[in-house]
Amino acid sequence: MIVRGAPAIGIAAAFGLALAAYRLAAAGPSSTEALLHELRAAAARLAATRPTAVNLSWALETSLGLLGDALGGAAAAARLEAIALAIWRDDVARCQAIGEHGAALIPDGATVLTHCNAGALATGGHGTALGVIRSAIAQGKRVRVVADETRPFLQGARLTAWELLRDGIDVTVIPDGAAAHLMARGQITCAIVGADRIAASADTANKIGTLGVALAAHAHGLPFLVAAPLSTVDLATARGGDVPIEERPPTEVAEIMGIRMTPPSTPVVNPAFDVTPARLITAIVTEAGVFRPPWTNFPEQIRSTGRKILTV
Ligand code: MRU
Numbered sequence: 367m368i369v370r371g372a373p374a375i376g377i378a379a380a381f382g383l384a385l386a387a388y389r390l391a392a393a394g395p396s397s398t399e400a401l402l403h404e405l406r407a408a409a410a411r412l413a414a415t416r417p418t419a420v421n422l423s424w425a426l427e428t429s430l431g432l433l434g435d436a437l438g439g440a441a442a443a444a445r446l447e448a449i450a451l452a453i454w455r456d457d458v459a460r461c462q463a464i465g466e467h468g469a470a471l472i473p474d475g476a477t478v479l480t481h482c483n484a485g486a487l488a489t490g491g492h493g494t495a496l497g498v499i500r501s502a503i504a505q506g507k508r509v510r511v512v513a514d515e516t517r518p519f520l521q522g523a524r525l526t527a528w529e530l531l532r533d534g535i536d537v538t539v540i541p542d543g544a545a546a547h548l549m550a551r552g553q554i555t556c557a558i559v560g561a562d563r564i565a566a567s568a569d570t571a572n573k574i575g576t577l578g579v580a581l582a583a584h585a586h587g588l589p590f591l592v593a594a595p596l597s598t599v600d601l602a603t604a605r606g607g608d609v610p611i612e613e614r615p616p617t618e619v620a621e622i623m624g625i626r627m628t629p630p631s632t633p634v635v636n637p638a639f640d641v642t643p644a645r646l647i648t649a650i651v652t653e654a655g656v657f658r659p660p661w662t663n664f665p666e667q668i669r670s671t672g673r674k675i676l677t678v
Contacts, residue, residue: 371488376421391439457490465501482573484560568644569606606641
């Protein structure tokens with residue numbers, strides 16, 4: 367949890383692979399075959415650190431795919447570093463394009479509910495969900511943000527609030543349980559969240575609590591928007607139920623600032639992500655444009671974007 371947020375995890379993994387290559391190069395010469403074997407093992411170790419966010423495996427596969435197989439140790443390390451830098455820059459450009467496309471969905475004077483942190487801190491920069499808000503404000507729209515605190519790790523209270531305040535954006539933190547109440551009172555215009563993995567069905571895995579926001583938005587007739595780069599779309603995952611959900615330590619729930627809140631030995635379950643079914647999603651904003659229901663055509667629409675290939 368030092369590096370968190372799907373795109374930032376992918377970028378960090380690409381740099382991790384470059385570091386592994388530098389370490390292998392420092393250990394002395396080896397055959398190309400042995401080097402590739404070690405790099406694939408390092409990539410597998412990195413991929414196993416977080417199961418839900420697909421950007422992690424996307425970045426590792428992209429790095430290995432662009433590496434080629436004819437490089438010696440030091441040259442391979444330098445190339446992997448260049449690839450990691452390109453993945454980082456590419457993510458910032460993708461977030462800015464997501465912002466441009468998504469800003470059109472945010473009306474002037476909107477109060478936008480967010481969940482977790484899908485901002486500059488979770489990406490290469492600018493952010494996905496918060497990137498849309500930043501771009502809408504840059505276009506001259508007045509936008510207020512209501513940020514779910516996001517129990518149990520408090521990404522909303524700690525990260526979203528921090529980065530929006532730093533940018534001078536109007537942000538108010540609420541307990542997660544207050545979101546539906548504010549919707550019922552007519553105080554929310556729409557909700558926008560990031561994503562950790564979007565399945566071929568358009569079902570979307572994101573921070574635990576996102577499903578509750580989507581259900582509440584649906585019940586109140588409010589738009590529920592997802593903002594994510596195409597690297598978060600995983601057409602190999604057919605539907606949301608196929609997404610592996612990371613379980614986090616019970617202490618995240620049972621303790622607050624190291625102080626136990628639950629009676630000793632109380633069982634705790636701490637799934638870190640949930641899946642919002644496509645039928646609750648109003649639109650998915652990507653760098654290639656905005657996708658909307660019916661979701662039956664979603665895989666074809668994604669394929670037809672041509673998925674930008676990174677050049678290094
Ligand atoms: O557990 P985290 O903090 O890594 O989870 C992050 C989220 O769930 C984000 O909302 C998601 O990764 C989208 S990041 C743009």
